[in-house]
Amino acid sequence: MPTRVPPWKWGPRNVHFDSYIQRLVSERGYGVEREYFGIETEERAEQVRKGMRNAGRHLNVSVKAFWKSCNGCAEGGKSCRYHVAFTAYDPEKAREYKAQGSQSSRPQ
Numbered sequence: 258m259p260t261r262v263p264p265w266k267w268g269p270r271n272v273h274f275d276s277y278i279q280r281l282v283s284e285r286g287y288g289v290e291r292e293y294f295g296i297e298t299e300e301r302a303e304q305v306r307k308g309m310r311n312a313g314r315h316l317n318v319s320v321k322a323f324w325k326s327c328n329g330c331a332e333g334g335k336s337c338r339y340h341v342a343f344t345a346y347d348p349e350k351a352r353e354y355k356a357q358g359s360q361s362s363r364p365q
């Protein structure tokens with residue numbers, strides 16, 4: 258399987274989205290979903306989603322991010338086609354949750 262990664266600037270080192278996660282956590286805390294609006298292409302939506310996940314890794318918080326199509330919104334402007342929803346989670350809680358999950362899936 259070829260796993261060639263395009264040499265664009267949206268790799269794991271990109272820190273562009275760190276400030277979004279930082280602001281979300283400082284303004285709203287953990288477990289609150291926020292949306293990034295105004296994305297015009299699916300490719301860009303995927304870049305934003307990955308960017309949010311990477312930002313979580315940089316900042317040592319657990320980030321859930323996914324994109325969805327826009328059904329017409331006031332926030333994203335006329336060319337808005339996609340939104341990325343992102344939520345930050347307390348890394349401690351996320352670890353506990355994962356630990357619980359692996360425990361319950363253990364054979365009895």
Ligand SMILES: [Zn+2]
Nearest residue numbers: 327330333337
């Ligand atoms: Zn929109």
